[in-house]
Amino acid sequence: MLEIKNIQKSFGESKILKGVDIKIDKGDVVVILGPSGSGKTTLLRCINFLEKADEGLAVFDGIDINLKTASKRQIHSIRQKTAFVFQNYNLFNNKTALENVTEGLIVGRKMPKEEANELGKKALNKVGLSEKYNAYPSELSGGQQQRVGIARAVVIDPDIILFDEPTSALDPELVGEVLTVMKNIAKEGTTMLVVTHEMSFAKDVANRVIFMDEGIVIEEGSPKDIFVHPKEERTRKFLKRVLPEDFTYYI
């Protein structure tokens, strides 16, 4: 469904992405792991054109889009088909939870307001925020804000949702509620590309794990392949460093 070919990106002198290829099929939950600075976040941002790649091709449902030279219309069409969940939530500060969720429907897709509100409420119910329709972001906890962020992504019914370290900014006790919501929408068959440090999520929910380091894909495979039988030395070293002692992989 989505294929990224040879994506490259530099910031000034430092090359962050050195030619990355990934392929995602419908219904996939792909988790990208890797040490910080490995280019995971940049990869995600380039796919959504939040950064402009220096090189690369996106094949979306058989249509080629050059990531470097894409026209405004192509960018808009990709953004309409994708949704993004940000590390620091980026909820619209001047809008309520419900307005945050419906903004993309009403303005981006010209949906009638009543219909959008209905969908918006459904999405908020799904992430367990049926009580918070009219709360402003400043009145919500970090975990609640991120759940609104997820509802905002889910509601536009995108072909794929990109998650950029959705739990990194949260206090440890709030991580669980967000991961639960993510697991639930993964179960519904939503296609997801997730950058995260939550190994348990990768293990339990992903059907494919990609390990990246220094701007390239080192290794990819099923969670079992990566966690139990990593082929590459770098993957092993990384896992050894980040996995808790009692982390075991049951089949």
Add this chain to the structure above:
Amino acid sequence: MEKYFDATYILQSIPMLLPFLKVTFMVACLSILFGTIIGFILAAAKLGKSKIARNLANGYITILRCTPSIVLLFLVYYGIPAIGNNLGMNLNDIDKAVFVIVTFSLQFGALMCEVIRSAYESIDKGQFEAAVSVGLSNIQAYGRIIFPQAFVVALPNFGNSLLALLQEGALAYTIGLIDIVGKANLIIASNYNAHALEIFLALSIIYWVISIAIEHFFLKLERAFSKGKQSLKAL
């Protein structure tokens, strides 16, 4: 010439001065209008990609910041007719209010540029990213997400600039505009300079009351608009 203090003159002169507030307000409102437009143009130049435009805007702001209002006022008052003269136009008969409005529009523009720029820059870039990621166009993202938030941030500074303008505007009398200060000076002159203090005190009371009213108005406005603003600070 009697020189003693008589507080009744303060109360007597206030009703004589108040009608001339009309002139003061008219000049101020037009300066705010044109100044805000200039401010937007300058802010766009400063935030834009063109280096020349940015330098021009910076130069304009530095110059205006370093020029006393009264000097700018007289430069405009004497300068514009002189330039017009050289171009073969007779600009000597224009209403004095025009020169005042030109002067304070130029000055307010420089103030507003900084207000607009800092408000814009205070909005986290993620707000724009989130807006386009849910499918808003760039213009929609600015119009619905960035601008409403920047507006709230700009409110207090806008209020302060407004107060500054009102007070600098008191110098308009120096080129002969009969606004509230001009009228005060006329009253004093017709009294053979007696009781000047009382009339100036009356003048200061009027300005003070207006300033406090404007301040309160902006505080109220800020409160009314600041829904969801708290988290802006937290970010």
Add this chain to the structure above:
Amino acid sequence: MSEGLDYKFLIDTFFVALSGVPIALAITIVALMVALPLGFILALSRINRFLVLHRFAQIYVSFVRGTPIIVQIFIVYSSIPLLLDSIVTKYNFEMNVYDVNPIWYAFIVFSFNTTAILIEVFRSALNTVSKGQLEAAQSVGLTNVQAFRRIIIPQTLVVALPNICTVTVNLIKATSLGYALSLQEITLRAKVAANVGYNYVEAYIDIFLVYLILCSLVEYIFKLYEKRLIKYKAVNA
């Protein structure tokens, strides 16, 4: 008068205007010397809600911020002679109150005005220096005075410096209103020179240039000083 600029006059008058700089600077420096300590103390009283002083400071600031400085000048210029006159007649001093050098009035007005502005500047600066700094200073055994002198004031000054720069530039600009006190500063000197041949455009260009140079210079000096102090800034951020 319409045949373009009189360049000779332009150049001559530039130096006439320049000769008013010392007076403008004298007023600026005196006003700052009075206003910096006084403003700081009153800012402290505002923050600590010190008895009547904080109420007084509040009204004082509101008045200065709420009225044009030219009106403040008018008030001082017309009230002080009245006051002096009554004192002089009461105690039979040998003094003509109308012979007082107008620069004294300028000192009074601009100190009065700048103090109020600086109260607000210091108040917001003091608010940014966290309470933790004072507590930390006390925890290592500094007295209140020591804590202020060595920890709080240096940090406050760094935070306030950009605003103090703005206040200084505005003060220099405001001295152009000295004409209302018949003070021989930059603007009045050039204007008087222009009265002879109606070369007002030239005169005001000169005045404009003098202020531009003076204020840019002051801004530049503040920028340099700020750079030297910037090492504190990381602490505050």
